[in-house]
Amino acid sequence: MDNVATNNIVAVSGASGRTGFRIAEEALAHGQAVRLLVRPASKLPPSLARCDIRRLDFGRLSQLVEALRGCHSLVMATGARPSANLFGPFQVDTQAVQRQVQACQQVGVGRVVLVSSLCSGQFWHNLNLFGLILVCKRWGEEALEHSGLDWTIVRPGGLKETEANLEQQELVVSGADTQQQGTIPRRLVARYCLECLDTPDTIHQVLEITSQPRPAP
Template sequence: MKAFVAGATGETGRRIVKELVQRGISVSALVRDREKAAQVLPPGVNLVVGDVLQPDSLRAAMGDSTVLISATGAAPSFDPTGPYKVDYEGTKNLVDAAKANGLEHFIMVSSLCTSQLFHPLNLFWLILVWKKRAEEYLQNSGLTYTIVRPGGLKNEDNSDAIVMAKADSLFDGSIPRTKVAQVCVESLFQPAARNKIVEIIAKPDATAQPFEALFANVA
């Protein structure tokens, strides 16, 4: 298995890369700034300079990768086209390149509540609308996929148990980014994770379950 990670230098992406490296999986990270990436990513990661908004470069950047994890997301800004360009067009470009390269599995980090048009996050240039459109594009691509919809993201890890549910079941809650990374990487190994949308939060009063059970319990 060779993993290609988009959004690798983001707060969630760098944790995904770390989790992959800890499991001994070869990683190529798509980065825009090689020097910055070298400072935040583990040694031994293949740094590939590129941009999800430049589709012509993506197939070559993926090389011989066999799986892809996308943790891209529009950075907060005053550009109203940001979420459209990054969350939708960028993901669309990744999906097209992954399909052309014959990748085996595409993992997409999305968000809770993408189906809720009147969610407050859509005040920020329709960010959830474009994430939902990107999800649908991936689902219709013919690629094997897992869409991971986390709740509010926390930088600090904790001992709370992961709660996993089917699409449009969870509407609030939070989860450490480290646990999101674990779910993304684990989904590569769990047959029950394939072609599913999973929503995840972490709760202190939840009963911890193995990943095999968590994925299997999602219809």
């Protein structure tokens, strides 16, 4: 470890993604200082213009180390985008996660939340037609679990773009390998990730989350 983080900056990687930008927005709304870790060509929404933006190559450990210097915590919301590159999941969901973990260890970012996926680690699953993505995600998770950091793995169900009627949804939260299906709006995943950062009981936990309509009173 070459430096000890001394402030409360929360870093969000994959902040140009549909979950990532919401994590950053929610953190800003709570008055937190937010640093965005994105690729050189990533597109960010105007709502994040006042963040500290670091553009980097996630393949370069030294760039990740520099980008994370001074941060207290990291929420990883990177993930391979669907494409013809079947190595995408290995490169992003395994290797880029491993490198982010390594960078956190080197620079003293002690608290890390990873957005993974329901069914992570499963082999016989349709989603694996895209580069064995669920296997790759598990390898990324394992790097974090063995890191010695204060980690939480959040495994959401199918992600939805809706922002409507979120208050009418209740979270279904359970431990590892307990939910096989279900969906959840990305905004609720974002809020949950930040809640985890503030909840010591979630450290060293794999948490699966979906949501469902609240029962009528």
